[in-house]
Amino acid sequence: MMRFFLVAFLVSVLVFPALCQAEKLLVIVSKDTGVRALSLPQLARIYSRKVLIGADGVPWAPLNLPANHPLRRAFSQAIFKRLPEDMENYWNIQYFKGILPPYVVASEKAMRQYVASTPGAVGYIRPCHLGSGVKVVATLTFSSDLELACQP
Numbered sequence: 628m629m630r631f632f633l634v635a636f637l638v639s640v641l642v643f644p645a646l647c648q649a650e651k652l653l654v655i656v657s658k659d660t661g662v663r664a665l666s667l668p669q670l671a672r673i674y675s676r677k678v679l680i681g682a683d684g685v686p687w688a689p690l691n692l693p694a695n696h697p698l699r700r701a702f703s704q705a706i707f708k709r710l711p712e713d714m715e716n717y718w719n720i721q722y723f724k725g726i727l728p729p730y731v732v733a734s735e736k737a738m739r740q741y742v743a744s745t746p747g748a749v750g751y752i753r754p755c756h757l758g759s760g761v762k763v764v765a766t767l768t769f770s771s772d773l774e775l776a777c778q779p
Contacts (some may be wrong), residue, residue, distance in 0.1 A: 654765035689729035690750040
């Protein structure tokens, strides 16, 4: 019986990590911006709208995917250690101070297009959506058991 539990434990340790693949999330800005890299604390300040203007004097325009999108949830966990719905009270308070939350776009394609054409815009996409007009300023890696097909 002890041997069974030992085998079951070893199988769970070896098999389950293989099921949870590491996903990459790329933080992007316009290729024309002077920003070379953004750290997690910098991203948290930009996305919480505590920093509104970049070092070059251009206003930050952070973008989000819809709150239920798996990448939005992973991004929120990475920079805030909270899910989007856990930020609702924060944004209610900020709203009454005149600070609006990041703009929400419908898809990664829309995010890439907006970032490419808007100075100060910052967003996040999967590597399969990377294209011209943007550059990567941070790469976040997270564990995911989600099968996120890369759709154009």
